[in-house]
Amino acid sequence: MEIIIEPDAAALAERASQVVFAELARKPDLVLGLATGKTPVGLYEKLRLKPDAFAQVRFFNLDEFFGLPPSDPTSFNYFLHFHLVQHVRHQEKNLHLLRGDVKDLEALSREVEESIKAVGGIDLQILGIGKNGHIGFNEPGSSLGSRTRPKTLEASTLAEYVKTLDPKAPVSNFAITMGVGTIMDARHLLLLASGSGKADIIREMVEGPITSEVPATCLQLHPRATVVLDEAAAAKLKRRDYYKWVFENKWRVGQK
Numbered sequence: 695m696e697i698i699i700e701p702d703a704a705a706l707a708e709r710a711s712q713v714v715f716a717e718l719a720r721k722p723d724l725v726l727g728l729a730t731g732k733t734p735v736g737l738y739e740k741l742r743l744k745p746d747a748f749a750q751v752r753f754f755n756l757d758e759f760f761g762l763p764p765s766d767p768t769s770f771n772y773f774l775h776f777h778l779v780q781h782v783r784h785q786e787k788n789l790h791l792l793r794g795d796v797k798d799l800e801a802l803s804r805e806v807e808e809s810i811k812a813v814g815g816i817d818l819q820i821l822g823i824g825k826n827g828h829i830g831f832n833e834p835g836s837s838l839g840s841r842t843r844p845k846t847l848e849a850s851t852l853a854e855y856v857k858t859l860d861p862k863a864p865v866s867n868f869a870i871t872m873g874v875g876t877i878m879d880a881r882h883l884l885l886l887a888s889g890s891g892k893a894d895i896i897r898e899m900v901e902g903p904i905t906s907e908v909p910a911t912c913l914q915l916h917p918r919a920t921v922v923l924d925e926a927a928a929a930k931l932k933r934r935d936y937y938k939w940v941f942e943n944k945w946r947v948g949q950k
């Protein structure tokens with residue numbers, strides 16, 4: 695995986711937006727997997743600056759709480775409209791964002807896998823990481839080959855969200871998430887992490903053993919994973935200076 699370390703969250707957002715815009719320049723009808731959480735908000739602010747770039751993009755997303763309609767401000771569907779989709783030119787037929795207000799999450803899971811297949815797979819999947827090492831809602835212990843499915847969240851994961859919500863928000867610990875295997879099928883992964891609270895899990899993800907106890911360690915097996923960190927999130931990496939040196943010198947290879 696390529697590790698890029700930026701001074702702060704603002705520079706991280708800028709760098710991540712360059713990665714997304716480079717993919718869009720290459721393929722205007724990109725199949726783009728979105729993520730929710732605090733971390734990608736800065737990236738979405740940057741992406742909104744070029745609203746026309748998204749006119750042909752096919753949008754998917756990682757996960758959603760069970761039971762919440764897209765109109766509920768707590769839903770991830772609402773979050774993604776609020777922070778990105780409503781600000782950019784897009785076509786309704788290209789929105790494949792999950793909705794939690796379905797009767798049968800198993801059936802929805804199968805449909806998600808089918809619709810990803812129907813568009814030829816995800817080109818670029820944006821990811822955050824939970825402090826417990828989850829990606830999407832793939833909690834520790836998730837099979838590294840798992841597909842989209844209903845999932846029960848750990849109490850700690852739910853507690854992280856509840857802190858940021860209206861205390862009466864109707865969230866439960868049932869959700870739907872793309873599987874680890876589904877995520878690994880994306881052609882390019884872009885994982886973002888910011889702040890000292892993520893330093894321990896980033897160390898495990900990048901330099902620890904691959905294990906389903908830390909689902910994000912699967913990125914070590916991905917042929918094209920870009921990890922953009924700020925200094926605080928990178929602070930505990932053993933080879934931090936080496937990653938910086940590699941990135942700074944990347945474009946000199948082959949040049950005189």
Ligand code: PGA
Nearest residue numbers: 731732733734822823824
């Ligand atoms: P965060 O969430 O960006 O709010 O830290 C990340 C995640 O849980 O995937």
